[in-house]
Amino acid sequence: MKKIISISNQKGGVGKTTTTINLATSLAAVKKNVLIVDADPQGNASTGLGLAHNDRRPSIYEMIHEKRLLKEGIKETLIPGLKIIGANTDLAAAEIELTNFENREFVFKSIFAEIDNFDFIFVDCPPALGLLTINSLVASNTTLIPLQSEFFALEGLSALMQTIKLIKENFNSDLKIEGILLTMLDKRNSLSSLVEKDVRQHFGDQVYKTTIPRNVKISEAPSHGKPALLYDTQAAGSIAYIELAKEVILNQNKN
Amino acid sequence: MKKIISISNQKGGVGKTTTTINLATSLAAVKKNVLIVDADPQGNASTGLGLAHNDRRPSIYEMIHEKRLLKEGIKETLIPGLKIIGANTDLAAAEIELTNFENREFVFKSIFAEIDNFDFIFVDCPPALGLLTINSLVASNTTLIPLQSEFFALEGLSALMQTIKLIKENFNSDLKIEGILLTMLDKRNSLSSLVEKDVRQHFGDQVYKTTIPRNVKISEAPSHGKPALLYDTQAAGSIAYIELAKEVILNQNKN
Numbered sequence A, B: 001m002k003k004i005i006s007i008s009n010q011k012g013g014v015g016k017t018t019t020t021i022n023l024a025t026s027l028a029a030v031k032k033n034v035l036i037v038d039a040d041p042q043g044n045a046s047t048g049l050g051l052a053h054n055d056r057r058p059s060i061y062e063m064i065h066e067k068r069l070l071k072e073g074i075k076e077t078l079i080p081g082l083k084i085i086g087a088n089t090d091l092a093a094a095e096i097e098l099t100n101f102e103n104r105e106f107v108f109k110s111i112f113a114e115i116d117n118f119d120f121i122f123v124d125c126p127p128a129l130g131l132l133t134i135n136s137l138v139a140s141n142t143t144l145i146p147l148q149s150e151f152f153a154l155e156g157l158s159a160l161m162q163t164i165k166l167i168k169e170n171f172n173s174d175l176k177i178e179g180i181l182l183t184m185l186d187k188r189n190s191l192s193s194l195v196e197k198d199v200r201q202h203f204g205d206q207v208y209k210t211t212i213p214r215n216v217k218i219s220e221a222p223s224h225g226k227p228a229l230l231y232d233t234q235a236a237g238s239i240a241y242i243e244l245a246k247e248v249i250l251n252q253n254k255n
């Protein structure tokens, strides 16, 4: 029974791609079959998993035009049990093109319906509430929201919750919050702790107990085309993502 | 003679809004007349300058429909000599609506033509290469590119340069690079220094000598609705933005 989770937040640089890569890797490490769909024209998830630039076709952009390409688009990564559909800059054109499609909010949903044999499908969303993110949310069972422990990121959360509510009311009544993940937490910094306190007060158990510390190994790993887990298994960031994976699995059994 | 500068980078969280607010404030502090146009639906520049949510109309979105609203949209800030046109979430609709406009790339240009009495106009762009950012670049004399000293940010730079070249060839032949600004630099972290070395090698004197250090006072300031310069004048981040303003002014005399 596949579970489709969008990693979304329109605020930029909050750890969407980092969470996609490292959570997916942690789940693959405990024998789950995982697929990442890179829906961000920047293609950071593709790069962070070492997918060569000339190996990112067909992307979800080409599949919008020709569904039959799905099987060709699913590529291997360095991690057994983790596959990826890569992204390239053509995907930026999809944002404008999708505006003129008949059922422009449901295009990803019809593509994902053809995908089989995965326990989890993670969609890495771009930093915007445009049609690529909307399509991902419409096609998903849940959305996981990385939240940087900073003021601007906190401010954007209410706009995101509003968008999720609208999508639930108009396009996908089953859409739920998978969880809110506090990222780049720096215990020494009072702002970080204030944001954490505020978020736990407002959102209660929707907020993961696991938090991700600011950890330089996490930001170094992508330059080696590897997840932090492969780059430095003992790093504080890697351990935190393994803890997160345990919590995500535990929550699946609860629902 | 007004100068219109877009602060742009499709990579999220690299310091676009922080640079817009603090560079504009530093220039206002040396008696320049400055306007910020918040072109990001997140409205972070509006929040960071203490503009109340109910004081953000008309935004550039309403002006797209009715140009006469320009004078009403220019609001005061706490800083003498610095004004702002605020943004609200309606602006997200502009991204989709603009696709069907006649000259969809030139809408901002015709609005900005009506603005007078400013030395500098800064446009804070969203983290995307969509029509809001394209409109800003078409309407601008130059673009200032904040670059976080991290691997994913560096990777995105070539896509941005490519977009700037396309805009220069098709819509705005005068568009130049105002400068590339290294942000959130952490001298203790080897990745930061590697990125700085790499960027200076590739882009030479397009890269400001001034760099902005990672500084917690910068991220605390927006929660008080103030620029870092007002929140803590002696902070390393505030001093760096004052240095940047000096360099920006010096460069104006060179060109």
Ligand SMILES: Nc1ncnc2c1ncn2[C@@H]1O[C@H](COP(=O)(O)OP(=O)(O)OP(=O)(O)O)[C@@H](O)[C@H]1O
Pocket (backbone or CB within 6 Å): A011, A012, A013, A014, A015, A016, A017, A018, A019, A040, A044, A125, A126, A127, A183, A184, A185, A212, A213, A214, A215, A216, A218, A219, A220, A222, A237, B010, B011, B012, B013, B127, B150, B151, B152, B153
């Ligand atoms: N816990 C962490 N500690 C240190 N650095 C981190 C951490 N998480 C992410 N980063 C770094 O911060 C930057 C932003 O993270 P990332 O690119 O994953 O965010 P994003 O939300 O996907 O960005 P975008 O909005 O551009 O898609 C990256 O350079 C990444 O390597």
Ligand SMILES: Nc1ncnc2c1ncn2[C@@H]1O[C@H](COP(=O)(O)OP(=O)(O)OP(=O)(O)O)[C@@H](O)[C@H]1O
Pocket (backbone or CB within 6 Å): A010, A011, A012, A013, A127, A150, A151, A152, A153, B011, B012, B013, B014, B015, B016, B017, B018, B019, B040, B044, B125, B126, B127, B183, B184, B185, B212, B213, B214, B215, B216, B218, B219, B220, B222, B237
């Ligand atoms: N030099 C700095 N030191 C510490 N924190 C910083 C610095 N510059 C920016 N920040 C913080 O980093 C986060 C990202 O910065 P900012 O929001 O300005 O980036 P942005 O590029 O405008 O993001 P977006 O892509 O979402 O528009 C903010 O929380 C900000 O307060």
Ligand SMILES: [Mg+2]
Pocket (backbone or CB within 6 Å): A016, A017, A018, A040, A044, A124, A125, A126
């Ligand atoms: Mg990303």
Ligand SMILES: [Mg+2]
Pocket (backbone or CB within 6 Å): B016, B017, B018, B040, B044, B124, B125, B126
């Ligand atoms: Mg911003």
